[in-house]
Amino acid sequence: MKILVVGGGGREHAIISKIKENKDVTEIFACPGNGGMANDATLVDIGAKDIEKIVDFAKTEKIDFAVVAPDDPLVLGCVDALEAIGVPCFGPNKAAAIIEGSKIFSKNLMKKYGIPTAQYEVFEDEESALKYLETAPIPTVIKADGLALGKGVIIAETREQAIDAVKSMMEEKIFGESGSKIVVEEFLEGPEVSVLSFTDGNIVVPMISSQDHKRALDGDKGLNTGGMGTVAPNPYYTDDIAKECMDKIFIPTMNAMNSEGRTFKGCLYFGLMLTKNGPKVIEYNCRFGDPETQVVLPLLDSDLLTIMKACRNGNLSEVEVKWKNENACCVVMASKGYPQSYEKGYEISLPEDRKNIFIAGAVIKDGKLLTNGGRVLGVTRTGETLEEAISNAYEAVKTVNFDNAFYRKDIGQRALLAIEK
Numbered sequence: 001m002k003i004l005v006v007g008g009g010g011r012e013h014a015i016i017s018k019i020k021e022n023k024d025v026t027e028i029f030a031c032p033g034n035g036g037m038a039n040d041a042t043l044v045d046i047g048a049k050d051i052e053k054i055v056d057f058a059k060t061e062k063i064d065f066a067v068v069a070p071d072d073p074l075v076l077g078c079v080d081a082l083e084a085i086g087v088p089c090f091g092p093n094k095a096a097a098i099i100e101g102s103k104i105f106s107k108n109l110m111k112k113y114g115i116p117t118a119q120y121e122v123f124e125d126e127e128s129a130l131k132y133l134e135t136a137p138i139p140t141v142i143k144a145d146g147l148a149l150g151k152g153v154i155i156a157e158t159r160e161q162a163i164d165a166v167k168s169m170m171e172e173k174i175f176g177e178s179g180s181k182i183v184v185e186e187f188l189e190g191p192e193v194s195v196l197s198f199t200d201g202n203i204v205v206p207m208i209s210s211q212d213h214k215r216a217l218d219g220d221k222g223l224n225t226g227g228m229g230t231v232a233p234n235p236y237y238t239d240d241i242a243k244e245c246m247d248k249i250f251i252p253t254m255n256a257m258n259s260e261g262r263t264f265k266g267c268l269y270f271g272l273m274l275t276k277n278g279p280k281v282i283e284y285n286c287r288f289g290d291p292e293t294q295v296v297l298p299l300l301d302s303d304l305l306t307i308m309k310a311c312r313n314g315n316l317s318e319v320e321v322k323w324k325n326e327n328a329c330c331v332v333m334a335s336k337g338y339p340q341s342y343e344k345g346y347e348i349s350l351p352e353d354r355k356n357i358f359i360a361g362a363v364i365k366d367g368k369l370l371t372n373g374g375r376v377l378g379v380t381r382t383g384e385t386l387e388e389a390i391s392n393a394y395e396a397v398k399t400v401n402f403d404n405a406f407y408r409k410d411i412g413q414r415a416l417l418a419i420e421k
Contacts, residue, residue, distance in 0.1 A: 003028045003305070004058055004087075005041065006048050006078060007069035010332075010360035010378045011290035013037045015067060017358070018297045018304040025305065029061065035369055036348070036359020036377065051078050058087045067091065067308065071147055074286050075101035090308035092286050096257060096264040100286040103152075103183050104145045113256040115249055116280045118186040118273075126170040129182060133162050141185040144169050146178030151224070155187065188282065190275040191236040191418070194292045197250060197270065198307055200316040201263040204250045208299050208323055209237040210292045211415055216339060218410045225339045226375055229411035230295040230330045231386060235418040236274055245272065245279050253284070265311050294358045294378040295330040299323050329393040330380040331411050335361075336404040338374035343404060346371045351399040356380040371402055386415060 001024045005012050008030065016028055017040060031054055033043040046053045049072050058066060068078045068091035077094035091097075098105050110117040118141070123129035133140075142165040144152030152175045156162035162184075169179030196207040210232040216222035249270060257264045269285035269292075297304065301322040310319040335342035348362060348369045358380065361373015379396045383389035390412040397407065 001025050001064040001305075002061060004054075004061075004063045004066040005030050005033075005069060006054060006066065006073055008032045008034045008048060009070075009290055010358040010375065011288050011293040012069050013040070013358040013360070014294045014297045014378075014380075015069060015288065015304070016041050017356070018300065019067070022303055022305040029057075029063070031057065034359060034362050034372065035364035036362035038364060039354070048073050049076060051076060051081050054078060055081050055085060058082055059085055063087050065090070065305070065309065069287055071097070071100055071285065071287055075147060088309070088312050090312055091266040092264050092268075095262045096266075097286040098262065099257065099264065099268070099284045101147060102145055103143050103283070104181060106284050107183055107185075109253075109256055109260070110281060113252055113259075115252050115256065116278060118188050118280060118282070120183050120185040122181065122183055123166075123170075124181050126166060129166045129170065129184060130163060132184060133159060133166065136162070136184060137186065138162065139187040141187055142166060142169065143183040143185060144175045144179035145181040145183065146175070148175035148178045149226075151175070152178055153224075188273040188275050188280060190273050191234075191414075192282070193234045193237045193272045193274060193279075194230075194289055195237070195245065195250075195270045195272060196288060196292060196296055197268050198311050198316060198321065199254055199264055199266070199268050200311045200314045201254065201258060201265050202314060203317050204246070204254050204268070205316060205321050206242070206246070206250065207296050208232045209234040209242070210295050211236070211412075212289070212292060213408060213411055216334075216408075218408050220414075223339050225334075227289075227291045228332045228334070228408045229378075230291050231390070231412040231415045232292075232295045232299060232328045235386070235415050241274060241279060245270070249279065249281060253281075265314070267311075290360075291330050291332055291375075291378050294380050295328045298356050298380050298382060299326060299328050324382070326382045326384060327386040327389040328380055328382045329386070329389040329412050330358075330378045331393045331397050331407055332360075332375050332378045333397065333400060333402075333405050333407045334375050335371055335373070336406045338406075342374055344370070344372050346403040348376065349401040351396075357396070357400065371404075376402065376405070386412060386419060390416070
């Protein structure tokens with residue numbers, strides 16, 4: 001089988017690494033991929049949003065199955081375009097991908113179908129938003145309606161910060177047209193949990209829960225990033241909470257999308273906050289999260305491609321989804337200065353055994369692997385206990401080197417505290 005994976009980061013590398021385990025796979029192409037995954041896939045110099053060229057390539061190469069991983073091409077209708085030429089895909093169509101493509105849509109969906117989430121107001125003009133902020137509870141959360149590379153959310157701890165956030169989104173357009181409409185949302189408190197799930201529109205099969213670390217620096221300090229590391233499973237996510245989420249959030253969301261004529265097939269990501277009033281949805285994603293994918297997929301004990309095909313074909317209930325009875329930790333190694341300005345072009349030294357080292361930002365130049373992004377790679381290791389997985393991950397980090405590298409030293413420490421309680 002010839003497989004096409006659309007995307008080029010650590011998430012895609014983790015997906016490719018798992019798909020490779022299927023014995024029927026003869027070749028994997030990545031559009032565009034990155035230099036760090038060149039050993040695992042054939043890189044194709046086509047951007048993830050260049051749908052026309054992706055479709056032409058899939059037709060020429062006679063691709064048997066495609067995985068569209070990032071949010072942008074999903075929201076733009078990449079799955080629809082590939083399916084239209086007879087290429088079966090894992091991922092939601094354009095109608096379903098709106099669950100991430102528009103925060104206003106997803107908030108209204110939850111309100112309509114009684115799915116627990118933060119209280120919110122929607123604004124389409126700056127004046128109304130600023131008027132509301134005069135009396136709104138503080139802290140508050142300001143969200144751009146559309147996609148913004150995962151950065152379209154500002155937590156305002158003062159009224160001044162909230163006003164600045166609205167002006168920067170709606171007037172200064174720091175997120176482009178994504179911020180022309182905004183959501184002002186109640187600030188929720190509690191442990192955060194990420195739950196990726198497989199769904200075919202008939203059933204929802206949650207993956208192992210995880211805990212992301214968004215802040216750049218130790219102690220959850222510094223700027224928000226795309227994620228500096230993850231652990232799985234998340235100890236705050238107990239069996240009782242998992243059942244409550246299934247009954248009140250996961251199945252109702254699937255049913256709500258069906259009722260709206262937007263059946264979701266693929267990976268539906270639930271970003272949850274475990275508040276004192278029960279679990280609530282912070283956000284939906286229409287795809288695998290990153291770096292959560294890098295910590296969850298190494299724990300999968302079933303064939304990923306078989307599951308993906310079942311999601312697309314609507315027979316997920318016939319496929320066994322098994323997980324290893326282990327813990328995992330992923331430590332992200334980034335370029336110094338990320339998520340702001342940073343230098344590129346430093347040579348990356350990797351160990352001989354590259355298993356579960358997922359490259360996100362690298363390029364091959366003159367035969368050398370060089371840094372080419374803010375988040376350069378993720379190092380994932382497993383263990384019988386969470387403590388062992390964390391220790392193994394940090395030992396493995398020592399085997400990877402590049403100039404100007406930095407990483408958090410405390411990935412998983414909050415989770416360990418939860419276990420100790």
